[in-house]
Amino acid sequence: MTSHIARNYAPLPVEIATGAGAWVNDVDGRRYLDMLAGYSALNFGHCNPTLVKAATDQLARVTLTSRAFSSDQLEPFAAALAKLCGKDLVLPMNTGAEAVETAIKVARAWGYRVKGIPDGQANIIVAENNFHGRTTTIVGFSNDEDARADFGPFAPGFTTVPFGDAEALAAAIDENTAAVLIEPIQGEAGIIVPPDGYLTAVREITRERRVLMIADEIQSGLGRTGETFACDREGVVPDMYLLGKALGGGIVPVSAVVADEDVLGVIEPGQHGSTFGGNPLAAAVGHAVVDMLATGEWQERARSLGEHLANRLEPLIGHGVTELRCVGLWAGIDVDPAVGTGREIGERLLARGVLVKDTHGQTIRMAPPLTIRATELDWAVEQLALVLRK
Template identity: 65%
Template sequence: MSDEHSAHNYHPLPVVIAEAEGSWVTDVEGRRYLDMLAAYSAVNFGHRNPRLTAAARRQLDRVTLVSRAFDHDVFGPFVTELADLCGKDMVLPMNSGAEAVETALKTARKWAYEVRGVPDGQANIIAFEGNFHGRTTTIVSFSTDAGAKDSYGPYTPGFRTVPYGDVEALRAAMDDATAAVLIEPIQGEAGVNVPPSGFLTAVRELCTARGALMIADEIQSGLGRTGTTFAVEHENVVPDVYLLGKALGGGIMPVSAVVADRDVLGVFKPGQHGSTFGGNPLACAIGREVVAMLRTGEFQERSRTLGEHLHRRLGALPTDVVREVRGRGLWAGLELYGAARPVSERLMELGVLAKETHDTTLRLAPPLTISRDDLDWGLDQLEIALKG
């Protein structure tokens, strides 16, 4: 999930954005910047993407918000099309990524008690060290980031954390009361950490063997960012539950969703869970257009091919400055030998917006619509910034 306002890492760059279009943003003084952190502002498809803004304008001329006592004509098509994109039966739309995660946690527990027969109050959910799934009290209860967790106790029980990428630790932590394993296919806040080859497959197999749900938090990694529609596809894994957000709103408004089959999401009966604004007409109209854009495969292919170019260039950076390059598609984390914050500030002075995390990692996530020329220009500035 996003960390654009993380208490641990959030030190805003002194840029007040006034306008944005495509891969570029403009501050109040008229200076332009190439946006290389678009994933964290949910703009996979570029700022003011004409298809998405047109969809929003069409809906603004109709109904934009209705009472939850009524249905609306955009809801059914949105959830049907999103479910089809995911290969699942049902969609429960929410607003923020944290709401989607909270909904999935409730789903997993309710499913464990009512479907699996786990004794009431005994279900456990396993997450991974370095995770970032949101900032609610329940979610920070299983965070291993002191900045996100400290001073918010008492914490919600029922969670276990194991090292990311450690199959044996996961196996040992699972038992007959394990309701679900919650995993980021690539950890964003932790520094764009890609798991070892075969790890996602092993998680899927262990969940199946133990009868637990595999919940894939694709809020950052999904919807084309890594060169496939979902990051789990890199290992041909199909989770039981997808968590989506950020790019689902097209950079226009917050939209999130929990997507699963009927035997999982069907545990909710009318009135048992919901959201005042979840699935509102404007969100559904924008979400439908996002799904339609992804159906063509164009953006996944752009992320894959431009991502290969991005990683080739990053791999050629001086190894006395860059310790490691991680990531997939148009998403990269540069582990530096020194602090990343000064590099992000130098990049800003050069006209590029990027973001550091955990002190020594610089993250890059340009819009999937970025041109190769703009990408190369941004990488040229990165080379200059790394020289100090």
């Protein structure tokens, strides 16, 4: 059958038709346990009743005004999100990549207008093996050749240092450095966790050198790691949080840049915007997400279930698994090439009713909805153990 979909993805051969909680069904009615959760966009499960109600209630009222006007949903959402982050202001956008692009503009504007960097000289430090999206600016400072090849020329103004190396980061900062942009845990790279104390060191260095710390928590934030934000694991508060994915509850795309007035206040009317950013439907769903996180219940669930998952996965090391990285309900599993590639393991799991995604050849990721049960995690790991024997 001829497909009319552009080939920018190579999905596993399954067509999902319905979903609820941690489970989805394909067009033939076969059931699968979703162990990816839309790369953390579905932290609260498919069709979460609370979030579906927030969306459907708002659908019957008004869905879009554009930011030419305000809506009764926007300020309550922004206030709740600012409180969750401990910050003053929220700039709402739609996708994670838009949040990153927004942060780059804010950091540069802050560098020129507040720090006094000469016009056109601002630079931003990023980490090797980063993943912040796929716009041309962002892939320009990626070292993933699949993301970069044939898409240049790229924007200047970025310096790359090894992830987890605070000394290298400090050495790269100069008088024209406006910001450091990092993922507290690198998701697309395979759930790469930096050394203990790294985030604390980054915070201290950036504060001492008058450089903004921007934390891309688009995948790692909003409960995934067992904390509200991955930065919370070291008690670190960045200058800017970049949020997305789970903020829309898997229902609508919602992203945001959250910072204090002295940072985000540099943006004036007409200098940045989005027709759909902060629309009433997105704000209603985002507000419901923030209210759910405010109780701490979901973070605790990710902590306890994450420990359970790690305990079940650890015995597989040396039995088809070469390395394991677990943080909260998030696991990067390196597969021994002798038993197959990450893609091949994903296909074998698909045949047994488990959905995962490979990355960088030999790694598969598990990031199930936080609604999943311990018994369901057990079953998923049992299926993984079986396919690793083949």
